Amino acid sequence: MAQEPTRRQRSATISDVAERAGVSPMTVSRVINSETNVRPKTRDKVNEAIAALQYSPNPAAQSLAGAQPIRIGLLYSNPSAAYLSEFLVGSLDYASRANVQLVVEKCDTVALAEEAARHLLSGGIEGIVLPSPLCDSARLLAVLRTAGALSVTVASGHPAPGFSAVSIDDRRAAYDMTTHIASLGHQRIGFIVGNLDQSASELRLAGYREAMAVAGLDVPDELIVHGLFTYRSGLDAAEALLGIDDPPSAIFASNDDMAAATVAVAHRRGLDVPSDLTVCGFDDTALATTIWPELTTIHQPITDMSFAAVELLVREIRARRSGDPVVPKHIELDFKLVRRQSDAAPRRRPSVIIGRS
Secondary structure, eight states, X not given: OOBOOOOOOOOOOHHHXXXXXXXXXXHHHHHHTTOSOSOHHHHHHHHHHHHHHTOOSOHHHHHSTTOOOEEEEEEEOOSOHHHHHHHHHHHHHHHHHTTEEEEEEXXXXXXXXXXXXXXXXXXXXXXXXXXXXXXXXXXXXXXXXXHTOEEEEXXXXXXXXXXXXXXXXHHHHHHHHHHHHHHTTOXXXXXXXXXXXXXXXXXXXXXXXXXXXXXXXXXXXXXXXXXXXXXXXXXXXXXXXXXXXXXXXXXXXXXXXXXXXXXXXXXXXXXXXXXXXXXXXXXXXXGXXXXXXXXXXXXXXXXXXXXXXXXXXXXXXXXXXXXXXXXXXXXXXXXXXXXXXXXXXXXXXXXXXXXXX
16 A cells, blocks of 8 residues: 655755755755855855755754765666656755765666666665666666665556555546546547556556546547657657547647647647647646646656655665664655646537538
């Protein structure tokens, strides 16, 4: 059974500091760590924001007298820069608070991820966070399992046995979005599936199919097109959907990158979004509000998920250090359907009236 995430005190976060200073969370992290690649004016803004918000980078560390620092790794290969940015915000936020050193490594292939995992573990890393899509790599998980390493997977549709996990209900989220689109009056609803190597893609497709069935709507094969969670694949998928003889009046994409690409293709074809075509996404990354029209999407709490994952991993590491048993947990966070400007009822075209002779 999914467990509720631990309630944490409401104090200033690295994201709060970044927003007040008008910079990115990564810039705040550089200032906190006294890195030199920050402009003096920017550094001053960040320090002023830290002072104004009374932000303390390491309150947990201050309360752990004599506690040894914890070193954890984070491996990533997600093609969405917007997703990765939000994921790093949550991870860095917790790490900066809890005397945790976070080592981040990009791995373009599973083979590189396996090599990176072995290298990190041999270098004293005590646990590894695995966001999607690496969270679904059986080979990588086998390496960690063989090494007896602690790990927390994030956003896997089918959390791996023996490891803790943080996720949302992807099937229900896709069901709710499809139901919403159908409630607007759309009957031809196209769906862009994500990378099938990721278990969340399978669940989102299942949610779409289930909602269409409940609404009594047909799902011919031509309404389902596969993508890879990338903007480029979204362009190709949207072209395919809008190029069929009877194109859909709405398209639901499995992430915001592919939804944004769909909006671009619609505009290129002279279609108005949402008057001619409703477009909806998934994730609610920054991209959803930086395009026009802003996307109706599923808010997946990516930052909170990564925060919870690092928090959970650190607890397991401390338990192992103390000789206590480590029992894997699955934390399921809530999602939310966020309605913006990219959806509307289908355009009602006037019937053709043939004049009398």
